[in-house]
Amino acid sequence: MFWEDVFKLVLAMILGGLVGLEREITNRPAGFRTHTLVCMGSTLVMVTSMHLFRLYHDIVNLDPARLGAQVISGIGFLGAGTILKDKARVRGLTTAASLWVVACIGLAVGAGLYGVSIFVAVLAYVTLILLKKMERFLKQRLEIEEIELDIRNVPGQIAKVTECMGRLNVQIRDIKIEPTDEPWVQTKFYVMLPRGMKREELMEELKTVEGVEIYTEED
Incomplete structure (x- = not known):
């Protein structure tokens, strides 16, 4: 029984490290050691x-299953610590999810579900590696345009821009804002244009919005 428990802990270390390795390579808040420890701890x-x-x-x-249930709920505190607000974006959600997954993998290893735990660890690694590449590929295929604007730094100004894009059936996929106390704020919109519309047409429409200036390198 002792050596079986040792095997479980070593397997948890390997599987947790496998998932954490990708997070470490991409320099995320919780990396190789954190994922390894979470997986071993939940196995224990x-x-x-x-x-x-x-x-x-x-x-x-x-x-x-009672102690294991506490791991599932308690890992949320550790996951929350990896979620960071980066200016106008929220980062770390994938890392928090991967921590939750390795905790579940550890519980599966501890319960003796070796095949399932190995399979899930491989799937998690594939998800983190291959699906990221697939996301980039889809973004390229979807032809997402980056629109950079200088917007007057007053309440409701971004709503005017999004309303203009909405009238043109432009899909907004993401918005990045550089916080500042200056009168104008630099904003990037990542959008998908409707079929038949050219980027120049959208830019001409945006020029008509009060409090918006088209960003150029010369500016």
């Missing part, structure tokens, strides 16, 4: 829970 919790169940199930009514 599950192993402990199962041992307690075998020891005391004849004496008291025990639920072997």
Whole structure:
């Protein structure tokens, strides 16, 4: 039994490290060591829970999944620490999700579900590596345009821009804003143009919006 528990912990270390390796390479808040420790820790919790169940199930009514359930809910605090607000964007959601996944993998390893845990770890790694490339490929195929504007720094000004784009059936995929106390704020819109519309047509329409200037390198 001891060596089986050792095997579980080593396997958890490997699987958690596999997922964390991608996060480490991309320089995310929680990387290789964090994912490894989370996976090993959740495995230890599950192993402990199962041992307690075998020891005391004849004496008291025990639920072997109870400690594991606390891991699932408790990992949210660690995941929340990886979510950062970067100016107008929120970063770290994928890292928080990967931490939650490795915690679940650790519980599966602790329960003896070796095949399933290995399969999920591989799927998680594929998701982090290959699907990121697929996202970039889809963005290229979708022909997402980057529109850079100088917008007057007053309440409701961005709403005027989005309203103008909405009338033209332009899909807004993302907005990046550089916070400033200056009268004008530099803003980037990532949009998908409707079929048949050219970028120049959109720019001409945006010029008609009060409080908007088209950003150029000369400016």
